[in-house]
Amino acid sequence: MEIWNSYCHFKSPVFLFLYLMKKITITFFLVLVCSVILSAQQDSLHIYQIKYEKSITLTGSSRPFKSDYEYTKFIELEKSIFSKVTKTPNTNTSEMSEDDDAIFFYTSSGKNTNTVYKDYNENSFFAKHQLTSRYFLVKEDLDVFDWEISDTTKDILGYSCQLATTKYRGRTFKAWFTSDLPIGGPYKYDGLPGMILEIESTDGFIKFEAYGIKNSAVVQGENEIENPFKSKDAYSWEDFSALYKKKALELINYRPSENALGTTISRCAIECYIKEDDKEYNEAIASQQKKISRYKN
Secondary structure, three states: OHHHHHHHHHOOHHHHHHHHHHHHHHHHHHHHHHHHHHHHHHHEEEEEEEEEEEEEOOOOOOOOEEEEEEEEEEOOOOEEEEEEEOOOOOOOEEEEEOOOOOEEOOOOOOOOOOEEEEEOOOOEEEEEEEEOOEEEEEEEEHHHOOOEEEEEEEEEOOEEEEEEEEEEOOEEEEEEEEOOOOOEOOOOOOOOOOEEEEEEEOOOOEEEEEEEEEEEEEEEOOOOOOOOOOHHHOEEHHHHHHHHHHHHHHHHHOOOOOOOOOOOOOOEOOOEOOOOOOHHHHHHHHHHHHHHHHHHO
16 A cells, blocks of 8 residues: 555656665665664673682781682673682772673683683582692582571672671681672672672681672673583592592501601691591591601600
């Protein structure tokens, strides 16, 4: 009907043809623009990048060892990467940028010994743990933490944060999280209804503290955001802790000479690999201490 009305209006096939071509061109142009916009939206990733300072304070020391890490959460992909970085001059900042033209590339580097990869869709994370001179990949579930949330609050980088506590593998932790940011946190720590901006063990051994937050939309580069580890080689936590204990017992009992007394490795790092009440390990340590006493006497 519209074409017939247009024909009656122009009363010339030539004018009608030009009119129709104009409409087709405009329609095609609009479809093309919409396709480009949709494609750009599909290729764009919204990410949160949070910089943390990690502090380790050894028993008997008053000076902590400090290093810097960055947690990157890919919102649409439900994945994150936590890795060691070089500290930038701009500290204690919070940036929100929804129109960042940068192209994001993620490339795994080296052995990834300071990297934690989380896949929220799969409810799992991967991290490497050191045993003597070797590193072993361990896969665990994200919901390993049993948090207790309190009503206590404080401000961190302009965000209202709430206190939560948990006992995790030999230590008690206090965490401050904000529900104004997506779920996530430094290192393995996760599982609260928001982003963990600060967490520390109550014994003062370890602490992560956020000092910079950036929210941006970036174009995904050619590299896919994939697991940087060979996940098929991963140990479960139970298997790795059993391996750790086995190696610890071997070192205690290792005597290359008659007067050698073996070597002791710590049962704990950030996490405890050997429980305090492990009878076999405790008996081995007690036996070693008796031999050391006899040797000194």
